[in-house]
Amino acid sequence: xxxxxxxxxxxxxxxxxxxxxxxxxxxxxxxxxxxxxxxxxxxxxxxxxxxxxxxxxxxxxxxxxxxxxxxxxxxxxxxxxxxxxxxxxxxxxxxxxxxxxxxxxxxxxxxxxxxxxxxxxxxxxxxxxxxxxxxxxxxxxxxxxxxxxxxxxxxxxxxxxxxxxxxxxxxxxxxxxxxxxxxxxxxxxxxxxxxxxxxxxxxxxxxxxxxxxxxxxxxxxxxxxxxxxxxxxxxxxxxxxxxxxxxxxxxxxxxxxxxxxxxxxxxxxxxxxxxxxxxxxxxxxxxxxxxxxxxxxxxxxx
Ligand SMILES: [Fe+2]
Numbered sequence: 134x135x136x137x138x139x140x141x142x143x144x145x146x147x148x149x150x151x152x153x154x155x156x157x158x159x160x161x162x163x164x165x166x167x168x169x170x171x172x173x174x175x176x177x178x179x180x181x182x183x184x185x186x187x188x189x190x191x192x193x194x195x196x197x198x199x200x201x202x203x204x205x206x207x208x209x210x211x212x213x214x215x216x217x218x219x220x221x222x223x224x225x226x227x228x229x230x231x232x233x234x235x236x237x238x239x240x241x242x243x244x245x246x247x248x249x250x251x252x253x254x255x256x257x258x259x260x261x262x263x264x265x266x267x268x269x270x271x272x273x274x275x276x277x278x279x280x281x282x283x284x285x286x287x288x289x290x291x292x293x294x295x296x297x298x299x300x301x302x303x304x305x306x307x308x309x310x311x312x313x314x315x316x317x318x319x320x321x322x323x324x325x326x327x328x329x330x331x332x333x334x335x336x337x338x339x340x341x342x343x344x345x346x347x348x349x350x351x352x353x354x355x356x357x358x359x360x361x362x363x364x365x366x367x368x369x370x371x372x373x374x375x376x377x378x379x380x381x382x383x384x385x386x387x388x389x390x391x392x393x394x395x396x397x398x399x400x401x402x403x404x405x406x407x408x409x410x411x412x413x414x415x416x417x418x419x420x421x422x423x424x425x426x427x428x429x430x431x432x433x434x435x
Pocket of ligand 1: 257258259411
């Protein structure tokens with residue numbers, strides 16, 4: 134008798150594509166080796182998009198892209214946004230946002246405060262504190278520590294599917310407030326103004342998004358709250374909101390919904406910001422970790 138192991142949920146309905154795809158965990162994440170992202174034809178781009186929608190985060194190791202190549206690859210999937218609403222992008226490539234925690238700590242030290250600048254980053258979904266958060270982010274590992282500095286991703290559709298139907302339906306009636314002030318007010322005050330979708334602003338106004346959103350391309354529902362930016366649930370009392378958010382924050386990143394990735398220089402990652410959260414592990418001491426990110430314009434969550 135042959136015993137066959139059951140397929141992991143993410144692998145079960147994976148699209149059939151003309152390149153190798155290596156699933157990295159049961160619920161999300163896959164590595165796609167062997168493609169040169171500078172030379173893909175339209176059919177291959179469509180297959181990459183289908184693979185990305187299925188696995189929610191895909192990694193392309195062994196790439197050698199310049200910031201211009203990075204941006205050109207991003208443009209195959211959508212319209213790049215400003216690098217970040219508050220923090221300026223690279224001087225000659227404003228759509229490319231560089232994240233260097235060493236530099237951030239040095240800058241903070243220059244202003245007399247390093248207490249809040251970590252080497253890592255707690256769970257969040259990128260830029261949910263604007264009305265139209267990015268649909269996805271494409272990241273290029275520029276300089277990485279030999280060990281540490283991994284990124285964790287969590288599948289928010291799997292987290293939603295795991296809840297009881299009664300809680301799913303209740304959550305689907307709720308609205309969450311997302312606020313970027315905690316993280317970015319100080320920087321915005323220093324810089325004076327930020328820009329998003331071509332509009333400048335001097336103050337970050339909180340925005341509202343549904344607690345459960347429906348993916349505009351796949352129709353699947355996912356949890357859409359994150360501890361980085363979600364401050365409260367509008368319809369509930371403060372104590373109820375705090376308790377429910379605390380539960381959702383820990384539920385949404387349970388180990389079985391996640392994948393952890395160790396970077397090599399040159400690796401490109403592309404994640405679906407509408408159905409995931411991610412976190413950076415700050416365990417690399419004084420080693421340097423530099424990444425560059427391009428985000429793609431998204432729609433209003435519904
Ligand atoms: Fe992020």
